[in-house]
Amino acid sequence: MVVHHLTRTDLPGRPRAISRRGLIGRLAAAGFTAPVIASVLRDSAWAQDATPESTSDVLAGLGKDERLIEQGSTTYETPAELMDSFLTPNDQFFIRSNGPVSIDLPRDEWRLAVTGLVEQELDLGFADLEAMEPRTITAFLACSGQSRGRFDDDPTVVEGTQWGNGAIGNAEWTGVSLIDILNEAGVQPDAVDVVSQGADFPEMQRGLPIELTTDPDVMLVWQMNGEELPAPNGGPVRLFVPGWGGIASTKWVVGLELIDRPFTGTYNTESYVFIDENGAVVRPVREMPVSSVITSPLPDAAVTAGPVTIGGFAWSGYGGIERVEVSTDDGANWTEAPIVEEAGPISWVRFEAPWDATSGEAVLQSRAFDQRGFGQPVETPWNAKGYLQNSIYRVPVTVE
Known part of the structure; x- marks a missing residue:
């Protein structure tokens, strides 16, 4: 297993490198079995410093479009001008990692350990997954901090990557239902949480x-x-939890442990959590809220007077989108924007609305409503870590 780019962006104060022996000891002390440890520790590359590279070289090496926006050495955003496909091309899909930006873990070396409160522990290889009943879904995936850069700097700048609107993508995902694996293992009745383990570093666990x-x-x-x-x-292989913030969908998953209590690891109790005004943790981030974004025209674009199509995407982690509305006068009046492409309740939808544009300055807006009837707010309540930003997005344009 080869690990690339070891910047640890979400664990301030922790060392950037750890010895192979130290990593083995920490995994063993945490109770992980030999198959999990073996998957995490294919070689000692974790302890190596990466050679600095240019952004374009890094993206090319990762098989990604060189136009992605670097938001950090392990974080790359899809720019607005590339958000024009109902299914986001793989090379244009955003990247968010809390540890290394990527891991080279061959399929024939990958293993999954299912342990804890099960009737029989499992040690599965890739061929074992392929032998199960496959399933394909169309669903969006978004970072919990999607659009974080749109929060007001009051009372202070929110923590974390200052994402624009491109920490999201929509794709067809093929794999096997998690419940099929757990049924094979046999879930004991006192199981409360499933803890997934990523192969990137020991703390990469989510309950x-x-x-x-x-x-x-x-x-x-x-x-x-x-x-x-x-x-x-x-x-x-990754875990995929549709509708929830991306932190729930553990990448390079190598372990599943069933425990009898709510998990209290870093990514359930310290990071990816809501914090109240007194600094206390309220709860982990879960479902992504109803949201939408106009992708055409782009902000500050010059458009020609006459017929213009306003287009974009809308989504909700709580179920399908019921309707989308657009405004061409900065929210004074709203009209329904027809949904022209959809693929079920966990996918985003594409909307388009005709606009007879007249010369001058205009501000376009969109707002979506999901099947619960919930709509987007004018302003998302400020929270210290800047999660779940879903306020109505304003797009200023000039009509010539």
Whole structure:
């Protein structure tokens, strides 16, 4: 296993490198079995410093479009001008990693250990997954900090990557339902959480409520848009939890442990959590809220007077989009924007609306409503870590 680019962006104060022996000891102390440790420690590359490269060289080496926007050495955003496909091409899909930007873990070396409160522990290889009943879904995937850069700097700048609107993509995902794997292992009745382990570093664990695993769309996936899941997006195999912030969908998953209590690891209790005004943790980030973004015209574009098509995408982690509305006068008046492409309740939808543009300055807006009837707010309440930004997006344009 080869690990690339070791910047640890979400664990301030932790060392950038750890010895192989130290990593083995920490994994063993945490109770992980030999197959999990073996998958995490194929070689000692974790302890190596990466050679600095230009952004274009890094993206080319990762098989990504060189136009992606660098938001950090392990974080790359899809620019607005590339957000024009209902299915986001693999090479244009955003990257978000809390550890290395990518891992080279061959399919024939990948293993998954299922341990804890199960009737029989499992040690599965890639061929074992392929032998199960496959499933393909169309779903969006978004970072929990999507659009974080749109928060007001009051009372202070929110923590984390200052994403624009491109920490999201929509794709076809193929794999096997997590419940099929857990049924094979046999879930014991006192199981409360399933803890997924990533191969990138020991702390990369996230606990999910056991009841969530009964949804057949919660999967282990190995294909994206009909191709092998790219390594920077979690290949060869990642957990996929549709509708939830991306932190729930552990990349390079090598372990599943069932425990009898809510998980209290870093990514459930310290990072990817809401913090109240007193600095206390309220809860982990879960479902992504109803949201939309206009992708055409782009902000500050010059458009020709006459017929113009306003287009974009809308999504909700709580179910399908019921309707989308657009405004061409900065929110004073609204008209419905027809949904012209959709693929089920966990996919985003494409909307388009005709506009007879007249000369002058204009501000376009969109707002979506999901099947619960919930709509986008004018302003998302400020929170210290800047999660779940879904306020109505304003697009100023000039009509010539």
